[in-house]
Structure formats: C-alpha cells, structure tokens
Amino acid sequence: MTFRTIYVNINTIEKGIYIMSTVIYNKENIYKEFNVAKQKDIELSDKKTQEEKENDNHTNRLQFCKDHKELNEKDPGLYDCDIKWDSLITAYSSESPRDHFYQSVFGRTYAEQMSFETSESEKDDDGGEDSYYRSRRKNRSYKR
Numbered sequence: 001m002t003f004r005t006i007y008v009n010i011n012t013i014e015k016g017i018y019i020m021s022t023v024i025y026n027k028e029n030i031y032k033e034f035n036v037a038k039q040k041d042i043e044l045s046d047k048k049t050q051e052e053k054e055n056d057n058h059t060n061r062l063q064f065c066k067d068h069k070e071l072n073e074k075d076p077g078l079y080d081c082d083i084k085w086d087s088l089i090t091a092y093s094s095e096s097p098r099d100h101f102y103q104s105v106f107g108r109t110y111a112e113q114m115s116f117e118t119s120e121s122e123k124d125d126d127g128g129e130d131s132y133y134r135s136r137r138k139n140r141s142y143k144r
Contacts, residue, residue: 026080030068037064055098062092 037060045056069085071078094100099109106113 024080025068025078030081030083034061034064037061055096058092058097062089065089065092 038054040060041057042050042053044059045053047053047056065085065088068083069089072083072085091097091100091104096110102108102110102113108116
C-alpha cells in the first residue's frame with residue numbers, strides 16, 4: 001500500500017534546523033484513498049450498471065481497511081480521526097456490505113429499507129410543505 005500524503009514539520013533547534021516528516025491521515029485523505037480502492041474494484045467488475053459495479057467486488061476496499069488497521073495498530077499517531085477498522089473489515093468481508101451497513105443502522109437490508117421508505121412516502125405525501133415537516137417529525141429518533 002502506498003502512502004501518498006506526507007506533511008513536513010520543520011522545527012528549529014539552537015544548532016540548526018531539522019526536518020521531521022510524519023504521515024497524518026485525516027478524513028479527507030482517507031476518503032481519497034478509499035475512492036482509489038473503490039475505482040479499482042469497479043474496474044474489476046463485469047456488471048453493466050454503475051450501481052451493480054460498485055456493489056459487485058470489494059477486494060481492494062477490504063485490503064485498504066486491513067492495511068489501515070495494521071498501520072493504525074503500529075502507529076496510532078498517524079491518524080487524525082478515530083475509525084473502527086474492525087467494523088469496516090467485518091462489513092466488507094460479508095456477502096453484501098451495503099446490506100450489512102443498512103442492517104446495522106436501520107435493522108433492515110437495503111431492499112427492505114427502500115421499500116419501507118417508498119411505502120411511507122406514498123402514504124403521507126400530499127406534495128405540500130406540511131407533508132415534509134410531518135415526515136421529518138415522524139423519522140426523528142431522539143427525544144427533546
């Protein structure tokens with residue numbers, strides 16, 4: 001795995017200047033690298049539509065998560081954000097990562113959640129402003 005982003009900190013000491021280089025992964029850098037792995041997975045797919053290609057092959061994304069987990073264990077100071085790599089590895093190791101993510105958040109698979117959302121929107125949607133606020137209140141999961 002290649003680590004592209006290197007930030008250089010220059011510190012001054014009485015005897016001169018020394019350069020200390022450290023790799024710092026913030027959210028933006030991790031997203032960029034993840035998208036590279038995602039594009040590689042899309043290129044490996046033989047499906048026709050973009051959505052099918054994105055959800056067909058996950059080998060590079062899984063390897064990306066494993067490499068970062070290993071690097072985070074060796075040197076956690078390189079990361080600017082806290083990411084649960086074990087959970088991502090579990091998700092991308094499953095048969096359908098998208099279903100795994102939807103199951104963990106909504107308690108339903110992707111298809112079940114989409115059918116639930118369309119049935120809910122058809123019941124309450126009269127097209128007006130009130131239906132928008134009514135749906136927002138209904139979907140709120142916290143108490144005031």
